[in-house]
Amino acid sequence: MRTIKVNLDRKCSSSYEIRIGNDILDRIALLIAKNHKAERYAVVTDDYVGALYGKKFIDVLKDIGLDAFMIEFPSGEASKSMKTVLDIAGRLMDNRADRGTCLIALGGGVVGDIAGFVASIFMRGVPCIQIPTTLVAQVDSSIGGKTGVDLSHGKNLLGTFYQPTAVFADLHFLKTLPEKEFNNGLAEIIKYGIIDDEKMFCSLEDNMEAIKSGDPKLLLSMVAGCCQIKKSVVEIDEKEHGLRRILNYGHTLGHALETISKYKITHGEGVALGMIAAARISEKTGYLEKEARERIEALIAQAGLPVKISRSMDGEKIITQLKMDKKKKGNVVHFVLLKKIGLPFINGHVENGVIAGVIEEMKK
Ligand SMILES: NC(=O)c1ccc[n+]([C@@H]2O[C@H](COP(=O)([O-])OP(=O)(O)OC[C@H]3O[C@@H](n4cnc5c(N)ncnc54)[C@H](O)[C@@H]3O)[C@@H](O)[C@H]2O)c1
Structure with a gap:
C-alpha cells in the first residue's frame, strides 16, 4: 500500500493520509478501527455502488466490531442537490447519528462531494473518510476538501472547504x-x-493502451502520481486563492458544457473538451506552440474522450454560461492557459471573440 501525506498542520485544517493499494478493503476497515475510531459510522453511497460494494463493506466493518449503517441515494449528477443533502441529514437523524458519528463516503465524486458537504455542516461538523470508487474520485475529487452541490444555475455553487480525515483508494x-x-x-x-508533469504526459502517450486495459502497476503509479501533484498544490493553496486554480485547467469551459447539456456531457468529457479549448486559446493568443496543442488533442483522442463540441450546442449560450462560473471575478472569466506542457498560467483577459472562435472551430 502506498501512503501519501497531505500536510496541512500549519493551515486551519488537519493533515491526513491518502492510502492507495489493490484489493485492500479488509485493511481499510482495520485502519479505520485503529486510527479513526468513532462511535458509529454512516456509510454514504449511491444506489449503484451500494449494491456493488456497500453491503459488503458494512459487513467488513461489522465483522471487526464497528457499528455501521448505510445511507444510499440515487446515482448520478442529478442527485448532487440540496434535496439529497436534506434527505441524508434526515436519515442520519433517523439513525440517531450525533457528533460521535463518522461519515464514510463510498463512491465516485458525486458521493464524495455530497457526503463531504453533509459532514461539514451536520451538527456543525463531523469527520468524513473518503473511499473513492471511480478513477475521477481516486485521482482528484476525494483529495483536497472541496465539497458541494449544484444549483440549477450551475455546478458546485453551494459548498465548503472541508478536509477528509483520511482517503483510501482501492x-x-x-x-x-x-x-x-x-x-x-x-x-x-x-x-x-x-x-504539472511533462514526464507523466509522455508516459501517458507511450502507455495509454496498457492503462486502459487496467495494468495494475501503471495504474498504481498514475493514481499515486496524480495524488502527489494534487496534495502538493493543496498544501500550498488549500482554499484556492492562487496556485490551486491551475487544477481547473479545462474546467471553465468543461463545467459550462456539462451544465448546458444538462449533464448528458459527463464531467470528464466536459474537461476533455475544455482542455482542448484552453490549448487552442493558448495557441491563438501566442503562448503555446502548435505541436504541443496537437499532442494534447491526440492524447485526449487516444484516451477515447471527445474532441469535438456537438453542433447542436449554441456558442452564445456557452459563453453566457461561462460568466456564471464561480471562479470569475466581476465579469472576468479566468482561464487556465499554457505556455507549454507542464507550464500553466492564469489569464483573465481572453476576449469573447477568441473563445467564440475556438468553440465554433471545435464543432463537428
Ligand atoms: N471535489 C473536487 O475536488 C472534485 C474534483 C473533480 C470532480 N468533482 C465532482 O465529481 C463528480 C464526478 O465524479 P465521478 O466521475 O466519480 O462521477 P459519479 O460519482 O457520478 O460516478 C459515476 C458513475 O459511476 C458509478 N460508480 C462509482 N463507482 C463505481 C465502481 N467502482 N464500479 C462501477 N460503477 C461505479 C456511479 O454509481 C455513477 O453512476 C462531479 O460532480 C464533479 O463536480 C469534484
Whole structure:
C-alpha cells in the first residue's frame, strides 16, 4: 500500500493520509478501527455502488466490531442537490447519528462531494473518510476538501472547504467501472500531466493502451502520481486563492458544457473538451506552440474522450454560461492557459471573440 501525506498542520485544517493499494478493503476497515475510531459510522453511497460494494463493506466493518449503517441515494449528477443533502441529514437523524458519528463516503465524486458537504455542516461538523470508487474520485475529487452541490444555475455553487480525515483508494473498485467512467478519470490524469508533469504526459502517450486495459502497476503509479501533484498544490493553496486554480485547467469551459447539456456531457468529457479549448486559446493568443496543442488533442483522442463540441450546442449560450462560473471575478472569466506542457498560467483577459472562435472551430 502506498501512503501519501497531505500536510496541512500549519493551515486551519488537519493533515491526513491518502492510502492507495489493490484489493485492500479488509485493511481499510482495520485502519479505520485503529486510527479513526468513532462511535458509529454512516456509510454514504449511491444506489449503484451500494449494491456493488456497500453491503459488503458494512459487513467488513461489522465483522471487526464497528457499528455501521448505510445511507444510499440515487446515482448520478442529478442527485448532487440540496434535496439529497436534506434527505441524508434526515436519515442520519433517523439513525440517531450525533457528533460521535463518522461519515464514510463510498463512491465516485458525486458521493464524495455530497457526503463531504453533509459532514461539514451536520451538527456543525463531523469527520468524513473518503473511499473513492471511480478513477475521477481516486485521482482528484476525494483529495483536497472541496465539497458541494449544484444549483440549477450551475455546478458546485453551494459548498465548503472541508478536509477528509483520511482517503483510501482501492484500485480493485476500478474493475467494475464502465469504460466511459474510466475515461472520465483519464481526462483528469491527462490534466495533471498537462499542468504539472511533462514526464507523466509522455508516459501517458507511450502507455495509454496498457492503462486502459487496467495494468495494475501503471495504474498504481498514475493514481499515486496524480495524488502527489494534487496534495502538493493543496498544501500550498488549500482554499484556492492562487496556485490551486491551475487544477481547473479545462474546467471553465468543461463545467459550462456539462451544465448546458444538462449533464448528458459527463464531467470528464466536459474537461476533455475544455482542455482542448484552453490549448487552442493558448495557441491563438501566442503562448503555446502548435505541436504541443496537437499532442494534447491526440492524447485526449487516444484516451477515447471527445474532441469535438456537438453542433447542436449554441456558442452564445456557452459563453453566457461561462460568466456564471464561480471562479470569475466581476465579469472576468479566468482561464487556465499554457505556455507549454507542464507550464500553466492564469489569464483573465481572453476576449469573447477568441473563445467564440475556438468553440465554433471545435464543432463537428
Ligand atoms: N471535489 C473536487 O475536488 C472534485 C474534483 C473533480 C470532480 N468533482 C465532482 O465529481 C463528480 C464526478 O465524479 P465521478 O466521475 O466519480 O462521477 P459519479 O460519482 O457520478 O460516478 C459515476 C458513475 O459511476 C458509478 N460508480 C462509482 N463507482 C463505481 C465502481 N467502482 N464500479 C462501477 N460503477 C461505479 C456511479 O454509481 C455513477 O453512476 C462531479 O460532480 C464533479 O463536480 C469534484
